Amino acid sequence: MITFGMMSLSLKSELTYFTEIAKRANPNIFTCFRFSPAKIHPVTQLVSGEKFDHKKGCWVKSEFPLPMIVYDRCFYTNDPSSKQAMAIVKWLKKKADITFLGNGLPNKWAIYEVLSKSSLSPYIPKTILIGSGKDVIAQLEVMKKAVLKPIFGSGGAGIYKIEKSGGEFEISADPGGRLFTKTFHSTSETEDWLDSLFSKKEYMMQPYLELSDMQNCPFDIRVLLQKDHEEKWIVRGKGVRRGSRDGILSNLRAGGEILPFEEYTNSLNIRSRRFILHELEEILSKLPGILEASFPRLFELGVDIGVSKDHALWVLDTNSKPGRKVIASTNPDLNEVLYNAPLEYARVLSEIMPEREEQRL
Missing domain, CATH: 3.90.70 (Cathepsin B; Chain A)
Structure with missing residues (x-):
């Protein structure tokens, strides 16, 4: 039996996402939990959280040992509780009997230092x-x-x-x-x-790069990549985020809107479309491997790519805990795949990680 823990700073966070994953977990293979790092008892190492009850179809309060595999969806800020949680997660990652589904990337500067020295350097803005x-x-x-x-x-x-x-x-x-x-x-x-x-x-x-469309709205392409059951990186979907006219950001929290990727590419002439699709493929085929060569193993990546008015592509951001809003809203048929993906990869890790960890020692 695989004990699969889904971790967030608060039990209010990611509730729908975690529930949909747990519903799809085969109860003969998985026992699903959700918890906050702050609720791990330091002496007993038991966790106060919730266990998914398949018969009832809901979460029930439970106390349980630390799960074998942890899916970390904690988003930290500068407050004291975040700092405490970060210290606990750091401790968890050192435990030999726990495997994280994927590890977080470091700060933006550390990522820049790696990417700017890689084969993708032409796509990285000077920083x-x-x-x-x-x-x-x-x-x-x-x-x-x-x-x-x-x-x-x-x-x-x-x-x-x-x-x-x-x-x-x-x-x-x-x-x-x-x-x-x-x-x-x-x-x-x-x-x-x-x-x-x-x-x-x-x-x-x-x-400052002029990354805006014909209406002078800033926009970027958001791509979601995940590993499949064969440990291969798969592009799950692409969407476009467009900000306010004459604005700076395309980010959704800054008032941006979501558009289907195809709507954007269909607005281009054939030559521009072919060029952008080729460049995008070049970036996405190399990026995960470059990051994993310098940082611990990943499970998923959100990549933000800007396109300048002369159709140059720029890697603006890489996120190891990506949201799914852009992809799910433009590709609703992908929801089933997205809910199953963490479970599929957890099964892979449950089979291969013990021997891989032994090889590292």
């Missing part, structure tokens, strides 16, 4: 680690327009566009899809604002 407002001002002499991104961040939170125009500096953001712009009339004023920003989070800086 600089930024420590102060002075650094940003110096770089703007070269870039003119740039994007500031937190090294630890998701959902488009904390991203700013900065532009130098004459002796003035404009800083823009579009949280919730509403664009706001602040104008600074001096270098010192700009530096002070940036230093305040950097005191709260670590940031990196990239040239």
Whole structure:
């Protein structure tokens, strides 16, 4: 019997997703649990959480030993409970009798360092680690327009566009899809604002790329990849996220909308369509292997790819705990595959991981 634990910071998180997975788990093969890392008792190592009851078709409160295989869907912030959970998960990953379905990727800067030195470097925007407002001002002499991104961040939170125009500096953001712009009339004023920003989070800086469509709406392609029962990477689906007109982000939390990938490609002429599809295939065939060569084993990846007006493709973000909203809403027939995929891969790991872990020791 495979004990399969689905882990999130709160039992309110991912409830529908976890329930749909558990419903599809063969009770002769799997016992499914869901839990929060904070609910692991440090002495007994028993977990207070919920067990899926197939006869009742619902979760019931339960206390159980740590599951053999853990599907980690914890999304951390800067609060104390997140930091405590991160420490517990780090401890869990060191336990020889527990296998994680996939491991999380490190921060955006660590990923950039690997990808920028790989065969995919032409698709990676030049990125600089930024420590102060002075650094940003110096770089703007070269870039003119740039994007500031937190090294630890998701959902488009904390991203700013900065532009130098004459002796003035404009800083823009579009949280919730509403664009706001602040104008600074001096270098010192700009530096002070940036230093305040950097005191709260670590940031990196990239040239601002014109990644917008014919209507001047920012957009990107979201791709979901997962491993199948043969440990091969499969492109599960693609969708397009489009932001507000004249906005900065296409992210859904910033007010973006979802479009079918085919709607976008069908709007292109044949030559452009062939070029973009070929480049996309080139990126997706190499990316998972490059990441797994430098970081621990993965199960799934969300990849965000921007397309500039001259049809150059740029890898904007890679996420080891991707959402499914874009793919599921544009490819509803994929839901069954997406709910079964973690179970299929868990079966693979239950057979091969013990011998693989022995080989590493």
